[in-house]
Amino acid sequence: MNRGFGFILAVPVLFIATVTLMQVRIIKQEEMRMEEYVMTFAIDYSTDAAVEEMLNMTHLGQDYADKGKTNADPEVALSTFLNLMCMNYDLPLTDKAKIQIESGYMPVFCVAAYNGYYIYTPTRDSDGGWYLQGSHKIPYSYQVGDKYYALNLGGENAHLLENGSLTKVTLESQGITQEEAFRQINSKVSDDLMYRFQQGTSRGGEFIYIPDGLTTIKQVNPIKGPTVLAFIDGWDFNTTHAVSAFSVGGAQIESSRMVAGYEVINADGSVTKLYAYADLLPPGMHIVDMFTSPNEAAREGYYYDPVYMG
Amino acid sequence: MYGFINKILGVILCFIMIILMLSSVMVSEQLQARRSIVAEVTNFVDEVTDTGVLDEKHVADLYLACAAYGPIVDVQILRYAKVVNPDPQNPGQTYMTYVGAENIYQWNQGDLLKVKVTEVGPTGLASFLYRVFGLNMAPVNFSLAGRIRS
Numbered sequence: 001m002n003r004g005f006g007f008i009l010a011v012p013v014l015f016i017a018t019v020t021l022m023q024v025r026i027i028k029q030e031e032m033r034m035e036e037y038v039m040t041f042a043i044d045y046s047t048d049a050a051v052e053e054m055l056n057m058t059h060l061g062q063d064y065a066d067k068g069k070t071n072a073d074p075e076v077a078l079s080t081f082l083n084l085m086c087m088n089y090d091l092p093l094t095d096k097a098k099i100q101i102e103s104g105y106m107p108v109f110c111v112a113a114y115n116g117y118y119i120y121t122p123t124r125d126s127d128g129g130w131y132l133q134g135s136h137k138i139p140y141s142y143q144v145g146d147k148y149y150a151l152n153l154g155g156e157n158a159h160l161l162e163n164g165s166l167t168k169v170t171l172e173s174q175g176i177t178q179e180e181a182f183r184q185i186n187s188k189v190s191d192d193l194m195y196r197f198q199q200g201t202s203r204g205g206e207f208i209y210i211p212d213g214l215t216t217i218k219q220v221n222p223i224k225g226p227t228v229l230a231f232i233d234g235w236d237f238n239t240t241h242a243v244s245a246f247s248v249g250g251a252q253i254e255s256s257r258m259v260a261g262y263e264v265i266n267a268d269g270s271v272t273k274l275y276a277y278a279d280l281l282p283p284g285m286h287i288v289d290m291f292t293s294p295n296e297a298a299r300e301g302y303y304y305d306p307v308y309m310g
Numbered sequence: 311m312y313g314f315i316n317k318i319l320g321v322i323l324c325f326i327m328i329i330l331m332l333s334s335v336m337v338s339e340q341l342q343a344r345r346s347i348v349a350e351v352t353n354f355v356d357e358v359t360d361t362g363v364l365d366e367k368h369v370a371d372l373y374l375a376c377a378a379y380g381p382i383v384d385v386q387i388l389r390y391a392k393v394v395n396p397d398p399q400n401p402g403q404t405y406m407t408y409v410g411a412e413n414i415y416q417w418n419q420g421d422l423l424k425v426k427v428t429e430v431g432p433t434g435l436a437s438f439l440y441r442v443f444g445l446n447m448a449p450v451n452f453s454l455a456g457r458i459r460s
Contacts, residue, residue: 005316012323019330030341038452041352049457087424087455298394298404310416
């Protein structure tokens with residue numbers, strides 16, 4: 001009787017062991033999902049900031065996507081992306097931390113500009129370390145028969161190379177719809193990203209695919225304006241396991257906030273040139289010059305004024 | 311004698327089973343709370359980075375929202391002001407940096423907002439799991455940073 005009862009006792013013991021193991025597993029899995037969840041937001045904020053900062057620094061008072069007259073600086077996008085990733089993971093904004101990120105966790109980084117895109121891939125330097133090396137601007141080329149087109153994000157015209165001559169043509173005259181042009185651009189960038197990712201990581205079976213329309217499944221933006229595409233692979237800073245994430249960030253230039261440049265006379269009689277947003281200055285302030293961005297003001301020798309800029 | 315020991319063992323096992331079932335429910339609630347805190351912070355970051363406006367009411371709302379889910383967390387809102395100055399080493403060129411600023415109620419375009427959430431001390435559940443099963447639940451500890459758009 002007692003021995004029989006002992007066997008019966010084994011059932012709840014096994015049950016308790018199973019439930020405990022399941023609980024451990026659930027907690028660990030949930031911690032991993034939580035880290036992935038935070039990472040998706042961190043990389044989204046970083047790519048958004050990267051593309052906004054890039055457009056902001058090259059602001060000429062025009063809508064970049066419509067006019068295509070400005071030059072985007074992909075280095076600004078990369079630098080801002082790294083700054084934000086450092087902030088998101090409590091890393092110092094030092095060159096060492098940024099190099100660690102770009103050499104160890106970013107197999108590919110892409111900046112899609114108006115008439116071409118830049119791709120950054122890890123490259124070994126002379127000291128044996130790794131850094132992200134940017135490519136030259138690669139055009140959105142599209143071949144139909146013996147016609148070679150260089151498309152752009154304006155969606156109205158393209159450059160045509162045919163029989164050795166280069167001409168500017170409208171998409172309509174060539175029978176190419178705007179949708180087809182965007183589809184080709186997205187396809188070109190996504191194929192190149194995939195190729196470079198597979199080449200850099202030696203993981204042939206994995207793909208990066210950018211849909212040419214906003215989908216409800218993946219919820220990523222297609223390339224229809226200046227865009228930053230970032231891929232983080234095997235991120236293990238401040239996480240219990242390696243996390244990977246991919247993000248596409250796009251933006252257009254918004255209306256500018258005018259920056260005022262003015263001069264302040266110091267106690268020793270010297271003059272310091274300072275700038276602040278015009279709407280933050282008190283009335284009656286003598287303004288020497290107006291600018292469309294802090295960058296322009298700094299280029300003219302004006303310094304950031306912490307008194308009015310907060 | 312053995313029968314008596316078996317009965318005692320049976321009662322103890324029943325007790326452990328009940329505790330386990332209860333802790334399972336608590337664990338799922340706790341994990342849900344963590345996600346909810348992340349969601350509150352992302353909503354806050356989205357709102358501030360989109361509008362560039364933050365006042366004391368917004369901050370109080372965030373503190374309350376984060377405290378409402380169970381884990382006791384410390385929420386820090388940090389502002390890093392974007393500073394562009396002429397580069398003294400390269401005339402005509404500029405350099406950009408971020409400087410920590412105390413005033414979190416005035417935001418300029420390009421400033422960085424960082425919200426840091428840290429759990430203050432272990433929760434009752436975390437201490438219970440650690441003492442009873444030796445299971446260590448990682449504390450809530452994350453940061454999210456965004457750039458002010460306007």
